[in-house]
Amino acid sequence: MPLNFVIVSGEREEENGLESFDEDGLSDDDDYLAGTLDDVDSSNESGIEDTILKKKKTSTKKRKAEESDDDLLPIEKAAKKLKAAKKKEDAEANEEMKMQINVASQDVFVFPASDKIDEHIPIPEVEQRIKDILLVLSNFNKFREENRSRQEYTDLLLKDLCTYFSYNTFLMEKMMHLFPLEDLMSFLEASETPRPVTIRTNSLKTRRRDLAQALINRGVNLDPIGNWSKVGLVVYNSTVPIGATPEYLAGHYMLQVKI
Incomplete structure (x- = not known):
């Protein structure tokens, strides 16, 4: 001792x-x-x-x-843990993406033959081909095939993007001219993500802390919307209709309208 x-x-x-x-x-x-x-x-x-x-x-x-x-609320503690877990997952995802890029960079993308360009292929293969074409265009002199122009790769990318995201050719061409190719996929994927349900606390009748605790007790999974708002809450999922709770009917919060 x-x-x-x-x-x-x-x-x-x-x-x-x-x-x-x-x-x-x-x-x-x-x-x-x-x-x-x-x-x-x-x-x-x-x-x-x-x-x-x-x-x-x-x-x-x-x-x-x-x-x-x-000093934190239970919901804030849970949000803090979720942020830490998400940060860890993002770091692991970035490492995995780097490994995939390194592996993909070792193999040269084989441009399909002229008679197979219009051939129907499964969606997962379309997605992989989009990634391969973007990789080629990111370093065209290194990864391109001989006697293949940049326009050929761009035309094939346009076709695959229209197939994958169900856009018409005119609109996709405008987006390809508007965004850099490295940011185009991020924009298109973000556009496909549904907007989260958000509610605004009526500060004349209740406080956000009390409202959050009442909704959590009813089976609502939510978080503060951000540091920039003192009254907003974002709802991830709910076991009860978020627009028919007693708190909503009593005017304690308002649903944010999707535009």
Whole structure:
């Protein structure tokens, strides 16, 4: 079992080979730091105070983090955990994407023959071919086939994008001229994502915190919409109709209209 000791900043003297402290030299300004013999580095006397101070700073940071977490609502704590998990998933997804790009970069995309360009292929293959063409166009001199022009790849990409996203040729051509190719897929995929359901708290009748807790108790999964709004909530899913709850009928919140 480790022995406890107290380090006192003051004068020290040695008597009979043992260290003792000058009791008359102590004052109210002296610092007292508690520790154990396990923290002492016998080969470095100055390391004692460094070790204890480091432990003290670590415990202070931990205590402040715990206090800040105690001030959060349960919904805010859950949102914080979800954000941390999402950040980790995004990092893993980026690493996987980099690996896929490295693997894909080793294989040169084979342009289909003229008689097979209009041939119907499954949607997963269309998606993969779009990625391959975008890779070729990102470094055309390196990945292109000989005797193949950039326009041929662009025309094939246009056809595949229209097939994959069900756009007409005229509209897709306009988008390809409007957006850089590396951003075009992100825009098209974001356009296909449904807009989340959002509600606005009626601050004249309730507070967002109380409204969120009441809806959570009814089986609604929601989060604060963001730091820029003090009254908004985003609803992910609900076991009850969000437009027919007692809180909604009492005017505690309003559904945001989709435009």
